[in-house]
Amino acid sequence: xxxxxxxxxxxxxxxxxxxxxxxxxxxxxxxxxxxxxxxxxxxxxxxxxxxxxxxxxxxxxxxxxxxxxxxxxxxxxxxxxxxxxxxxxxxxxxxxxxxxxxxxxxxxxxxxxxxxxxxxxxxxxxxxxxxxxxxxxxxxxxxxxxxxxxxxxxxxxxxxxxxxxxxxxxxxxxxxxxxxxxxxxxxxxxxxxxxxxxxxxxxxxxxxxxxxxxxxx
Numbered sequence: 001x002x003x004x005x006x007x008x009x010x011x012x013x014x015x016x017x018x019x020x021x022x023x024x025x026x027x028x029x030x031x032x033x034x035x036x037x038x039x040x041x042x043x044x045x046x047x048x049x050x051x052x053x054x055x056x057x058x059x060x061x062x063x064x065x066x067x068x069x070x071x072x073x074x075x076x077x078x079x080x081x082x083x084x085x086x087x088x089x090x091x092x093x094x095x096x097x098x099x100x101x102x103x104x105x106x107x108x109x110x111x112x113x114x115x116x117x118x119x120x121x122x123x124x125x126x127x128x129x130x131x132x133x134x135x136x137x138x139x140x141x142x143x144x145x146x147x148x149x150x151x152x153x154x155x156x157x158x159x160x161x162x163x164x165x166x167x168x169x170x171x172x173x174x175x176x177x178x179x180x181x182x183x184x185x186x187x188x189x190x191x192x193x194x195x196x197x198x199x200x201x202x203x204x205x206x207x208x209x210x211x212x213x214x215x216x217x
Contacts (some may be wrong), residue, residue: 002214006145006179006195007050008115010207014048017122017149021045046205052197053175057204058165063172065206066199072142072174077193077212078102079185082126083110090129090153101139104193106212107146108182115180127153128164137171144168145176145193145210176210190215 014024025043032038046065047053052073055062078101082091091107107128114121128144128151136144144151151164160166168175176195185191192213197206 001216004181004184004191004212004214006181006210006212007208008178008180010044010049014044015118016045016048017118021048024048044207046200046203046207047177049207050176050178050180050210051205052195052208053165053169053177053205054197054203055169055172056202058162058169062169064200064202065197065204066201068174068197069142069172070196072103073196074194075104075192076102077104077106077145077191079106079108079187079191079212081108081187083108085109085126087124087126088153089126091126091132092129093131093135096132096135101136101141103140103142105136105141105144106179106182106185106191106193107144107148108185108187109146109148110183111148112180112182122149125149127151130163130167133164133167137168137173141173143174143176143193143195145179145195147179147182149178151175151177176208179210185212186214 012026027041030039054065056064078099082095109126111125125148152162155161195208195210197208200206
């Protein structure tokens, strides 16, 4: 079975896209040479690196990450090639109409090329239009994975903040953000997608390990 890892490596000193995310810190708690084993502590924000959002992210009464419907996190996926949508552009309905959308959709913008520069990765990235999101809702999409840091653009003056997140999370659609290695996807292949969050009580999001499994035949 051919497996493509879509998860960024969490590293000491790694930062997120906003000041609300602490710098990732790993600390050794016990050492092999001292007590016969290694153990460590981990400090990281819930929305850093490759991660999954829960409705609690924007709605206090929304489901927390440990209640994520796991059946939506595993299964066949439609991989959508939107590499033609560059910086500051938005996914449109016309980008989706040629595809037979499954419950899971993976949007490949090719944005991972900016990952080494966190300022570039987190600035002026492509996003999703509300019209495209409504189209996916109307076609039964339950999970959207993407190689951009957020489906929402920075609001312009007078615009609502985070309308895409609110529309989709209210409908219990799962977002998996900041996928790695989408440049290695074979757009002629058929895949199954897997992304599972940590079972963290009451939280708004979780790091997750996301993979594509190429289907045979």
